[in-house]
Amino acid sequence: MHCQPRNNEQAEGVQVKIVKNVKKRICRTDTLTNVEDRILSLIALYRQERKPMDSRAHEGQSIGHFNPELTIPPEEYEPYVGNKQIEELKRLAEPIAEKGWVNINSTLVGGGVAEMLQSAIPLARGLGINACWYIIRGNDTFFQVTKKFHNMLQGVHSPITLDEIFGAYLDTIDSNAKNTFIASDMVVIHDPQPAAMVMNGVIYGNVLWRCHIDTSSPDPSIWRFLLPYINHYAGAIFTMPEFIGSDLTIPLYQIMPCIDPRTEKNRHYTDSEALNILDPLLTEFAIDPERPIFAAISRYDIHKNQHTILQAFKKLLTVQKYDPKPYLIFLGNTADDDPEGLGVLTDLKKQAGDDPDIKFLVDVKNNDHVVGALMHIARGFVHVSTREGFGLVVSEALWQGTPVIGSRVGGITKQVIHNQTGFLVNPTDVSAIALKMARILDLPDEAAQLGSQGREHVRKHFLLPELVRRYLHLLQFYSGTNQELPEFRLNDLTYSETMNVVRSKHLLSNTKLYCAFYRVCPFFDFLPIIA
Numbered sequence: 001m002h003c004q005p006r007n008n009e010q011a012e013g014v015q016v017k018i019v020k021n022v023k024k025r026i027c028r029t030d031t032l033t034n035v036e037d038r039i040l041s042l043i044a045l046y047r048q049e050r051k052p053m054d055s056r057a058h059e060g061q062s063i064g065h066f067n068p069e070l071t072i073p074p075e076e077y078e079p080y081v082g083n084k085q086i087e088e089l090k091r092l093a094e095p096i097a098e099k100g101w102v103n104i105n106s107t108l109v110g111g112g113v114a115e116m117l118q119s120a121i122p123l124a125r126g127l128g129i130n131a132c133w134y135i136i137r138g139n140d141t142f143f144q145v146t147k148k149f150h151n152m153l154q155g156v157h158s159p160i161t162l163d164e165i166f167g168a169y170l171d172t173i174d175s176n177a178k179n180t181f182i183a184s185d186m187v188v189i190h191d192p193q194p195a196a197m198v199m200n201g202v203i204y205g206n207v208l209w210r211c212h213i214d215t216s217s218p219d220p221s222i223w224r225f226l227l228p229y230i231n232h233y234a235g236a237i238f239t240m241p242e243f244i245g246s247d248l249t250i251p252l253y254q255i256m257p258c259i260d261p262r263t264e265k266n267r268h269y270t271d272s273e274a275l276n277i278l279d280p281l282l283t284e285f286a287i288d289p290e291r292p293i294f295a296a297i298s299r300y301d302i303h304k305n306q307h308t309i310l311q312a313f314k315k316l317l318t319v320q321k322y323d324p325k326p327y328l329i330f331l332g333n334t335a336d337d338d339p340e341g342l343g344v345l346t347d348l349k350k351q352a353g354d355d356p357d358i359k360f361l362v363d364v365k366n367n368d369h370v371v372g373a374l375m376h377i378a379r380g381f382v383h384v385s386t387r388e389g390f391g392l393v394v395s396e397a398l399w400q401g402t403p404v405i406g407s408r409v410g411g412i413t414k415q416v417i418h419n420q421t422g423f424l425v426n427p428t429d430v431s432a433i434a435l436k437m438a439r440i441l442d443l444p445d446e447a448a449q450l451g452s453q454g455r456e457h458v459r460k461h462f463l464l465p466e467l468v469r470r471y472l473h474l475l476q477f478y479s480g481t482n483q484e485l486p487e488f489r490l491n492d493l494t495y496s497e498t499m500n501v502v503r504s505k506h507l508l509s510n511t512k513l514y515c516a517f518y519r520v521c522p523f524f525d526f527l528p529i530i531a
Contacts, residue, residue, distance in 0.1 A: 072122040072262070077465050080261045085465055089127060092472040097128035099479050100184030100205070101471065104134045106146070106193035110333055111299065112257055112392040113190050113212055116467065119260035123468050129475065134182070136194045142172040147340055149192040149226075152219035153245075154303065154387040165225060170196060177202045185479040188237070188471075196229050206234040206478035212257070212389040214410055215245035231496065234478065239390050239411050241490055249495035253474065254488045256411065257390045258467040259399060259458070265368035266399055274373035281370065285359050291324040292441055295378040295397070297331045297371055300344040300362075303387040305407070305427050306330060310351055310358065312382075312433035317357070320438060331361040331374060375400040380440040380447065384427040385409055395462040398422070398454030403447045405436045415462065421454035 078086045101124060105113050117133055124131035138146075145160075145168040152158055173196045180197075183204035189195060190210045198207050209230055215223070215238075223245055230236060235251035238244050244252060259266055269277070275289055282289055294313065298304045313328040330348065332341070345362065352358040364370050375381060381397035382405045390411030397404050398415060404422035406412040416422040423436040440447045476482040 070122040071125040072119070073126045074123065074465070076262060077123070077463070080459065081463055081465050085469075089465055089469055089472065092469065092476065093127035093129060095481050096185075096472065096475050096479055098130055099475055099481075100186065101129050101131045101475055102134065102182055102184040102187040102205070103132070103190065104136065104182075104187065104194050104197070105190035106136055106138065106143070108133075108135055112390070115260075115263075115392070116257055116464075119263065119464050120468055120471070123464060124471070127468070127472070129472075130184075134180075136172075136176045136197070138172050138176075138193070141168045143193075144340075145169050146193045149222055150213060151303075152222040153192060153213055153215050153226075155214075155217045155219065157219050160221065173197050173200065186475050189233075192226060195226060198229055198232050208235045208237055208253075208474070208478075209233045210237040210255075211243070212239060214240075214243040214387055214389060216243055218245055234496075237474075238490070240414070243389070243410070244490070251494055251497065252490040253470075253486060254490055255467060255470045256414065256462065257392045257395075258462045258464045259392060259395050260464045261399065263368060265372040266396060267372055268400070269373055269376045271377065274376040277366070277369045277373040278377070281361060281364065285361070286356075287327060287329070287359060288324070289377060292322075292326040292379040293374070293377060294326055294328050294380050294382055294437060294440075295331065295374050295402075296328065296382050297374070297393055297397075298383065298385075298391075300330075300332045300341040300348065302340070302344060303385055304344075305384050305386045306344070306348055307351055308384055308428060308430060308433065309382050310348060311430045312437065313358065314355075315430055315434040316437045319434065322441060325357055326379070326437075326441060327357050327359060329359045329361065329374065329378075331364065331371065333363050333367060371396070372400065375402050378402050379444075380405060380437060381422075382433065382437070383407070383412065384425060384433060385412065386427045388412055391415070395458045398451070399458045401448075401451035401455050403440060403450035403454065405433060405440075415457070417453075417457065420450070421457050422450055 074086050074089050103117055103121070105117065107114055108118075121131045121133055145164045148158055148160060148164070149169075152160070173194070176194075177197055177200035180200075180202045181204075182202065185205055187203055187205050187207045188210050189198060189207060191212055195209060197203065198209070227245075227247060231247075231249050233250055235253060236244075236248060237253045237255050239254070239256055241254060275282075278289070281287070287293075296306060296309050298306075300306065309330075310328065313326075317325065332345070345360065349360060352360070361370075375397050378397075379402075381394075381402045383391055383394050383397070384405065384407040385391060386407070386409065388407070388410035391406070394404050394406055394412055394415045398421055404416050406416035406422060406424055407427035408424045409427055413424065416424055418424045423439070425432040425436060470486070470488055473482075473486040473488075477484070477486055
């Protein structure tokens with residue numbers, strides 16, 4: 001993992017084996033001072049043995065744009081959400097100032113999780129929270145296997161070998177864990193890539209699993225493999241109750257993704273600003289901005305269902321003649337943790353053939369500016385995934401005032417309100433998608449009204465302060481500041497909570513150990529090397 005000591009004082013509490021070694025020798029008659037002395041001597045010994053941490057990002061990682069020390073004052077969001085919500089954030093953050101919130105995922109760039117963390121971490125820091133971010137290290141084989149995990153969790157049946165599970169996956173997890181120690185009030189591990197690290201004994205604190213995908217009908221083999229790891233967590237966070245897999249025995253919470261209205265992607269551009277940003281690409285790809293554009297922006301992924309969008313667009317042009325003819329523009333980036341993307345893109349280009357009205361933009365420069373500008377000038381946005389955790393790009397399009405044709409899948413249904421912010425369709429219904437494209441072209445005033453209503457819907461429900469608000473509630477709860485259950489808790493008292501109460505009656509020696517541990521080293525944390 002990319003981490004370094006934040007300072008020498010915090011580096012003192014470095015490894016889980018310190019705790020284990022003290023625990024072996026602690027006895028009920030020891031005083032707190034005895035235990036503290038043992039901890040300090042073992043820390044000194046361990047620091048002599050410890051190898052320097054590798055501060056490099058993994059090969060090919062583009063990370064220069066993110067500053068881990070960046071803070072964003074909450075007042076900067078007031079123009080978007082109003083004073084009342086900002087004051088609530090401050091009120092929630094005040095009693096947990098300097099509490100720790102760590103996030104762990106698999107990439108700093110590419111995909112909605114990384115984008116949300118790039119904004120949520122600085123806002124949390126601006127509220128006084130000690131928030132930081134780690135990524136795990138992995139080679140191509142690891143990410144190929146975890147991509148298979150991802151697909152299988154979403155119901156795709158695929159053979160998987162013991163070598164993939166124990167070699168490519170668990171060996172990589174163990175390798176990451178060797179030089180890692182994290183202690184924080186709350187640690188959130190995102191998605192399956194780093195999920196197994198919860199059982200390596202190197203993360204101290206209340207560790208929650210944040211699942212951004214739909215696990216309601218997973219391939220049984222992968223769910224049975226991951227379930228013991230997931231049930232080892234202090235809790236799990238899902239986007240929607242409908243996404244929760246079976247047999248979970250831990251507390252469950254709901255947090256929906258949100259967008260940051262401050263970013264270049266989500267800026268409200270004027271027409272002239274958008275065209276100036278897009279001018280180099282419009283020239284390179286011979287795109288006439290006076291012609292209507294349908295945009296499809298996402299990773300190139302089988303579940304994003306771009307081939308159906310392409311089929312629907314071709315059907316649109318065969319059923320009705322338009323003058324001028326519309327374009328279909330696909331825009332997508334490759335991601336470090338998604339090795340299948342290039343294959344999907346190649347297949348799409350074959351399907352499109354030499355059609356001059358279908359364009360593919362890949363890994364464009366100034367990506368965020370281009371995405372925001374393209375969404376602004378697009379007549380309509382099409383996102384008809386067959387499987388979708390949330391589809392944050394839908395909120396991005398609506399925020400730009402662009403009506404969306406979306407599938408009745410996952411979190412898309414929370415963003416696209418049928419006939420109010422866009423249209424909902426069956427993701428495989430080519431004719432229905434083509435008809436909604438035609439309606440957007442034929443009824444521009446209605447399309448503009450849908451876009452305006454979509455922007456207001458996002459303002460009320462899907463802007464970043466709401467996401468951070470919910471994490472502040474969790475941090476209050478898990479740090480012991482507030483014992484009241486968050487209002488977005490999804491289940492009642494669980495087996496894991498019941499057993500924790502039973503075990504707590506037999507933890508006298510452990511209590512003595514941790515009292516000493518936290519008196520010697522009151523807070524442990526490493527910041528990732530990401531800038």
